[in-house]
Amino acid sequence: TTTGSTTGMANTTKTDQYDVPTVRLDTERVTHELAARLATSFLAHVLFLKNQIPFPVVQLARMPDTDTRCRATKKRQQLLSSFDTLASHLYTTFVALSTSLALRRTRVDADEKSGRSDVGTVFLAIVLGPTIGTAKSRVIMGIDGFDIKVWGLRDDAPRSPTLTKTVECSENDGPSEESDSHDSEEDVETDGSTESLYETDEESTVDQTSSEDGEEDSSGDERPPLSRSPSLSLPASSPPPPPLASAPEHVALPPRLEEPDDTVLRAAERLLSFTLARACAEDVHGQGIAAELRMFLHDPSSFDFLPGELIYSVYV
Incomplete structure (x- = not known):
């Protein structure tokens, strides 16, 4: 047969x-x-x-x-x-x-x-x-x-066009990563300056031990809020980061048969x-x-x- x-x-x-x-x-x-x-x-x-x-x-x-x-x-x-x-x-x-x-x-x-x-x-x-x-x-x-x-x-x-497009996007992410790292360094510096301000405020409150509790509360209210800190603001010129979930979808090559x-x-x-x-x-x-x-x-x-x-x- x-x-x-x-x-x-x-x-x-x-x-x-x-x-x-x-x-x-x-x-x-x-x-x-x-x-x-x-x-x-x-x-x-x-x-x-x-x-x-x-x-x-x-x-x-x-x-x-x-x-x-x-x-x-x-x-x-x-x-x-x-x-x-x-x-x-x-x-x-x-x-x-x-x-x-x-x-x-x-x-x-x-x-x-x-x-x-x-x-x-x-x-x-x-x-x-x-x-x-x-x-x-x-x-x-x-x-x-x-x-x-x-x-x-x-x-x-041959690789699919979607895979090539994904690779190109990942290659263009270099400058944005550098800018993000530069921004993170600036954030660290600004955070350090903010902490120094907090330390001076704390020293001033410790020196005024004879004052009343209301004065201590008023001095605490004078601290700058965290939401107004310049470290949390992002520059408008930096592009948004690409989505990470869409990259692994086009990694596998198409089968031959x-x-x-x-x-x-x-x-x-x-x-x-x-x-x-x-x-x-x-x-x-x-x-x-x-x-x-x-x-x-x-x-x-x-x-x-x-x-x-x-x-x-x-x-x-």
Whole structure:
């Protein structure tokens, strides 16, 4: 089974010539998240169609636990736990695969690179049997249009105009900061002079100890109020400081490619399920995905009718 994307690619793929079930997605490329979800759904279908589990994985997860000590219940819980672990590992596996292919292509000569070097074709093999050497059947899933890039590196995307405008404002704040610092120095000096006035007033009140309490209150009223102090007045020529809350809004760079949402992922999974069900229903020769497939592991050069990329297996 091959899963591929058609936008920006050829109308017919190589797999269409060999009667292989194909799922066509309306997307430019298959991201690692979409590939992991499709691979997990494909594995669940293969386990059920190959008679490895009595019910689909989704139905097994919805079954209630009547008796936890039952052997069948323990086996079902172990299966679901292993399936969840494998699904999480597939996510990181496709991320590592995309990074490895991108690093490998950076070492290739520029003349050998194709025009669409940011996408490629990858394969996933599902082996059913006691061991890999004594496998009873194998199923290959091909993903055409897989997104290839080095994950974890910042993309060389141009900065947005809002970010440039914010940076320019921050650069022009230099003179205003200097003026603010100069004003603060003047405020300190004026505050010092005001404090000296307060000290002289206090000394004069201490000397007049024989006077009445009313005179002390009148001398206290003669102090200049704090609101009339020149240290609190701002010069009219200094510009207002820029707002600090608007700067962090435009720091992050725009992403290169948006991740698909849950609606797109669920639609792709339903399309994959429909394609597999139709492939099983249209099985005329008895060699569909629900049947046990025989494998011939031969040299790929002996099969001239197969593409060069399909080097793992041949279905008959």
